[in-house]
Amino acid sequence: MTRIDKNPSGAGSAVTVRGLVKHYGQTKALDGVDLDVREGTVMGVLGPNGAGKTTLVRILSTLIQPDAGQATVVGYDVVRQPRQLRRVIGLTGQYASVDEKLPGWENLYMIGRLLDLPRKDARARADELLERFSLTEAARRPAATYSGGMRRRLDLAASLIGHPAVLYLDEPTTGLDPRTRNEVWDEVKRMVGDGVTVLLTTQYMEEAEQLASELTVVDRGKVIANGAIEELKAKVGGRTLRIRPLDPLQLRPLAAHLDELGITGLASTTVDTERGAALVPILSDEQLTAVVGAVTARGITLSSITTELPSLDEVFLSLTGHRASAPQDATPADDRQEVAV
Amino acid sequence: MSATALAPTDLRAEARIPLRGHLRHTGALVRRNLLWIRQDPESMFDAILFPVIFTLLFVYVFGGSIGQSLGGGQEAYVQYVVPGLMAMMGMNMAQGVGTGFNQDFNTGVMDRFRSLPIGRGSVLFAKIAVELLRMLFATVVLMIVGVLVGFDITNWTGLLAAVGLSAVFGSALMWVFLTLGVVMKNAQSVQAMGFLVLMPLQFGSSIFAPTQSMPGWLQNFTDYNPLSALADAARGLMVGGPAAHDVWLTLAWSAAITAVMAPVAIHKFRTKA
Numbered sequence: 001m002t003r004i005d006k007n008p009s010g011a012g013s014a015v016t017v018r019g020l021v022k023h024y025g026q027t028k029a030l031d032g033v034d035l036d037v038r039e040g041t042v043m044g045v046l047g048p049n050g051a052g053k054t055t056l057v058r059i060l061s062t063l064i065q066p067d068a069g070q071a072t073v074v075g076y077d078v079v080r081q082p083r084q085l086r087r088v089i090g091l092t093g094q095y096a097s098v099d100e101k102l103p104g105w106e107n108l109y110m111i112g113r114l115l116d117l118p119r120k121d122a123r124a125r126a127d128e129l130l131e132r133f134s135l136t137e138a139a140r141r142p143a144a145t146y147s148g149g150m151r152r153r154l155d156l157a158a159s160l161i162g163h164p165a166v167l168y169l170d171e172p173t174t175g176l177d178p179r180t181r182n183e184v185w186d187e188v189k190r191m192v193g194d195g196v197t198v199l200l201t202t203q204y205m206e207e208a209e210q211l212a213s214e215l216t217v218v219d220r221g222k223v224i225a226n227g228a229i230e231e232l233k234a235k236v237g238g239r240t241l242r243i244r245p246l247d248p249l250q251l252r253p254l255a256a257h258l259d260e261l262g263i264t265g266l267a268s269t270t271v272d273t274e275r276g277a278a279l280v281p282i283l284s285d286e287q288l289t290a291v292v293g294a295v296t297a298r299g300i301t302l303s304s305i306t307t308e309l310p311s312l313d314e315v316f317l318s319l320t321g322h323r324a325s326a327p328q329d330a331t332p333a334d335d336r337q338e339v340a341v
Numbered sequence: 342m343s344a345t346a347l348a349p350t351d352l353r354a355e356a357r358i359p360l361r362g363h364l365r366h367t368g369a370l371v372r373r374n375l376l377w378i379r380q381d382p383e384s385m386f387d388a389i390l391f392p393v394i395f396t397l398l399f400v401y402v403f404g405g406s407i408g409q410s411l412g413g414g415q416e417a418y419v420q421y422v423v424p425g426l427m428a429m430m431g432m433n434m435a436q437g438v439g440t441g442f443n444q445d446f447n448t449g450v451m452d453r454f455r456s457l458p459i460g461r462g463s464v465l466f467a468k469i470a471v472e473l474l475r476m477l478f479a480t481v482v483l484m485i486v487g488v489l490v491g492f493d494i495t496n497w498t499g500l501l502a503a504v505g506l507s508a509v510f511g512s513a514l515m516w517v518f519l520t521l522g523v524v525m526k527n528a529q530s531v532q533a534m535g536f537l538v539l540m541p542l543q544f545g546s547s548i549f550a551p552t553q554s555m556p557g558w559l560q561n562f563t564d565y566n567p568l569s570a571l572a573d574a575a576r577g578l579m580v581g582g583p584a585a586h587d588v589w590l591t592l593a594w595s596a597a598i599t600a601v602m603a604p605v606a607i608h609k610f611r612t613k614a
Contacts, residue, residue: 061452063452099450101376102373102376113368
């Protein structure tokens with residue numbers, strides 16, 4: 001990564017956003033957003049639907065113009081230098097898409113040509129990326145016949161053709177089943193390993209935890225928290241250990257016992273009587289082990305023990321004191337299947 | 342990541358796209374649109390069916406009776422209606438460009454293009470090029486069917502001029518359909534809207550029937566309808582008779598429509614969220 005030297009204005013920050021504002025009529029999609037993505041890192045932007053994540057990505061991809069504020073990507077201004085900027089970014093996600101009527105290979109070849117690769121190089125690059133994303137077999141089939149996971153892999157391949165310095169992944173796994181989601185995550189991790197800077201938007205805490213090193217939480221067009229993902233996890237309580245004793249009568253004594261031990265050092269144990277479980281907030285694997293040890297030492301028989309990441313709703317609750325605002329997220333807070341580990 | 346190592350200064354010099362770049366981009370996009378046709382050959386059906394069905398329908402259903410008012414019969418009507426259908430070819434092209442743009446917006450492909458360092462005109466030029474090809478194909482079909490039902494091609498130069506004029510008018514109308522394509526929700530609405538607007542204009546013109554027998558108020562409309570000028574110009578060019586006035590009128594209309602609608606379409610395209 002020699003780019004930093006050649007790009008003094010970036011000074012280690014691949015994406016710099018200051019006071020970005022975008023209105024749609026009365027709605028403030030972005031209401032003064034600040035953001036820094038350091039070179040070679042993955043920044044997660046977490047928020048519910050309608051928080052402004054996609055608007056942010058669209059401004060950073062020069063698809064729309066901000067009403068106020070500034071944004072630069074590797075030193076290029078989104079408003080004044082859109083054409084140079086487009087050369088250093090890759091965009092993939094729920095909106096920017098491949099051409100479904102074209103075969104996978106043709107999609108990649110076309111984008112190569114649109115990025116001014118000579119014919120020969122465009123062909124080689126298409127072959128290479130199809131191979132890398134395990135799509136060689138399907139190279140000649142129209143993308144419309146691809147499965148959801150293959151489509152996303154082709155999307156990722158398409159966004160990598162120009163060797164972008166910064167890659168935007170706009171909710172890359174929304175609507176995918178868990179297995180396919182893991183596939184996409186693995187690919188993203190590989191790309192990060194190659195040193196590309198990533199801006200990832202997501203609705204899932206688990207996705208952010210898997211992929212991002214830093215996190216910005218947005219709500220109603222505003223940044224409500226940001227920092228290293230470990231810091232934020234500490235802030236929102238990290239994981240929750242859900243312990244179900246076989247005998248429900250053991251529940252309260254168990255919770256009291258755990259509180260006495262003071263292992264977690266955070267919020268106290270809560271009791272979910274409806275489901276017969278004690279909920280213990282934990283921050284580290286050591287704490288997890290200590291809690292399990294304490295329960296075993298007490299000789300309580302357990303029917304199940306699981307760890308859970310906080311849902312988006314809980315993250316919001318602990319950061320802002322209110323629930324995630326979008327109607328989509330009006331699911332009950334204890335509907336955690338989505339992020340259960 | 343080493344291939345990214347184009348220094349920003351180099352890129353700044355590349356900010357303006359050279360002509361070769363535009364040609365390369367347009368070429369890549371033409372290839373894309375041609376592949377669509379290969380992938381989906383049915384999309385060419387309308388280019389074949391439109392001239393066949395309209396020619397047969399109008400010549401055999403209405404031809405006899407309208408032909409009488411032309412002082413002939415069905416044979417006279419063939420000479421009348423085939424140039425009229427020629428005039429409609431450009432409008433179909435315009436509609437094709439508009440619906441194609443709409444599809445690209447709706448499938449997210451346009452976002453991909455707009456996030457690439459290409460001139461935005463390339464996407465349009467490629468679409469136009471392919472729709473022009475489709476139009477030429479439909480024109481050949483029209484001429485074959487026309488000749489089969491008795492159309493006399495007496496003036497090849499005039500025929501080519503009529504094709505060109507139809508394409509010019511179609512290119513002007515294209516801005517209207519591009520605006521619709523950007524504004525409307527889906528391709529069906531673009532088509533429906535186009536149909537609603539074009540249908541009265543087409544039938545309220547001299548494309549299918551002479552206007553003399555129409556009531557006075559309608560004649561006032563048809564006289565100023567640009568499609569009448571276009572149809573009469575095509576007629577004059579293809580079968581003879583005075584053409585110059587209608588040709589100029591058609592060109593003036595094309596220029597006027599472009600002057601008004603091109604800025605609107607470009608503005609809508611630029612500000613599309």
